[in-house]
Amino acid sequence: METVDLILHSASQLCVVPGGDMPQRGTALGDLGIIEDGALAVHNGRIIATGTTGEITSQYTATRFINGNGRCVIPGFVDPHTHLPWAGDRAEEFEQRIAGATYMEIMAAGGGIMSTVRRTRQATIEELVAANLPRLRRMLAYGTTSAETKTGYGLNTEAELKQLETIMALNQVQPVELTPTFLPAHAVPAEYAGQTEAYVEKVITEMLPAGAAWMKKNGITLFCDVFCEEGVFDLHQTRRILETAVSLGYRLKLHADEFAGLGGTKLAVELGAVSADHLVKTPDTDILALGEGNTIAVSLPGTPFGLGHHEYTPAQKILTAGGALALATDCNPGTCWCESMQMVIALACRYLRLTPAQALVAATRNAACAIGRGHEIGSLEPGKQADILILDVPDYRHLGYRFGTNLVKTVIKKGHVVIEQSETL
């Protein structure tokens, strides 16, 4: 009998979320691979076997046992689109929006994202780490074990690199694994107001090369992302930035179709981007492109909700077209300050009409694929990293059904218990 580090057993439902390193596509989305009275064996931070409690305990013994006690066990959530790290908050802007100002109006008036840029530029790496640790702790407590995080509140070379260094530092001091994205083309900074072309030139000739040098020095491949949107970067500018990024060795992501459908999604597919994100106003032709290509559609329903809008990602069309759909929080201080993937699942069930099973796959396996880590995380298959949640409910369908609170009882990261909620939640 083989001795392993950890056996987790007696789960009412062990949701494996099968599929190797590929996303679940189209209407096949929603295969949870449930093992009733499930168990898994963990060694050296990886899952080495799954099965029924009887199967696992007859083959393995362990130095530590965790009794699932009839609770549902799922993979750790992967959040493939957040805007951590940032400094400050915009609570007053939220009040203005209730009074009727739109996001684009606030941005045009120099508010909105520019106030976060000012605060982030002023902060030291140490201050940014301190400000963002509680946000990551909150993400972890709500079950997110890996996340994508971005630059884009620096908007000059020095401050963008400072955000990258902050992400690296945050990766060292807390358990949520962070995948960094370089987003100097998040907005046109105030000092380039009215000179978008000049800023694009600076992104292409100065900032992307600086990020590429940073990649080389750190041995990390960054994603490069652009906010392709009316009044921000148009389709042609987006293409120039992304094509330069490819030539410099970046992988691609894209903010597309949040407020207007400019063709960004089709461009993302054409350029082989790993994901295209937001996708609210996506034209039908772009939806068809998602069905044919390998780019993953990342829906961020917290953002329309955060803004009080009623239009969401046309998820059913994307699934019908055969696209791969993932979910993310978009956690940011302007439009959507929400760290909880459970909240995103609750929104997706209601406004994207995803079943809880589909939403769960979109928040784990497919989300992992959306940050290029489908081979390592996002499922409970043998060989994957042991990132595991024990929910305080017996059935995965409580996700989405119940909303506004935290249903995660235990968070296991790389085989170690990193959160154990007391009865006080």
Add this chain to the structure above:
Amino acid sequence: METVDLILHSASQLCVVPGGDMPQRGTALGDLGIIEDGALAVHNGRIIATGTTGEITSQYTATRFINGNGRCVIPGFVDPHTHLPWAGDRAEEFEQRIAGATYMEIMAAGGGIMSTVRRTRQATIEELVAANLPRLRRMLAYGTTSAETKTGYGLNTEAELKQLETIMALNQVQPVELTPTFLPAHAVPAEYAGQTEAYVEKVITEMLPAGAAWMKKNGITLFCDVFCEEGVFDLHQTRRILETAVSLGYRLKLHADEFAGLGGTKLAVELGAVSADHLVKTPDTDILALGEGNTIAVSLPGTPFGLGHHEYTPAQKILTAGGALALATDCNPGTCWCESMQMVIALACRYLRLTPAQALVAATRNAACAIGRGHEIGSLEPGKQADILILDVPDYRHLGYRFGTNLVKTVIKKGHVVIEQSETL
């Protein structure tokens, strides 16, 4: 210098929410009475003084000090409409609704509320207490220090009284103070299908008198409530039940205008009901009645959200008419399993267009008035019960702005710390 039990000091904002025992009405809603660098003194479970930290600490000393450390301090939330206690869950029904079935369709097919009635009838008081304690603990952890709870899953005399006894038992064993409502007219039970009039007769001649006897025995005044809705109890049946209830000494509440505007709100005002709840399809004439009467409009935005609907309480019209508006969760296993008043505030800011200040008053002072306890709870005025929340944020406007997680750090009930969130939330 007077010695008190507790001084809470150095709050960035102490939100007093002034107004004595009256709700804040109409467009005057939203007065928080903020004291910056605020403090309060507590003795024998009551607030005896509020002021700046300098003012309070120069007049009082205490056996216990709590340093607010620049955090925002608000009254404990009051949740004036929940459906605790119940047995079981309806997670599978949630999946059916995503597939397109409506609430009324599920109910017409004998599912929906009837499955909860079956489970609740089968449960013992001890089983009901055990099942509902975690729900109350969750409410408390998210800041609810007092709540209204109802019968209505018994639908026969014995099971309705069992629910009342369960509420009494729950009041003894955990800190959230529960105000009981008698709701035998929540639905027509299966054994009376197609015989609504006969069931109304039973409610009037048997169940309401049994509840009245229970009131006399226990020295408690119950609210009586009716689900006035198309396909449930019509306006005439509702009037007969409520008029009987008044004659038996009950105070009144009413479920009105959730799916159809039948005139229930106007009836509630006419009969002097303490509150009329739901109010989605409320006709303009009924809104005007709210402005002229003393009945409080209790909006339950978690329910349209839970159902994925896009129509909410016409809150701005109610405020323009001079009405008093409160917020509640409607926490129940069918349409809205949400224990968090913070989630309700987030919904109200977006879909009722309430500012965070208005939503906060609606969730504290006005909610207390909606269960007839405005003289005791819902504000931090001297004389009130010391039910206090310390938020983990410096500004009340983070409520609503941030959503899906818990911003409450410390819950104080009657002067005692009952929840202290660790950094793991």
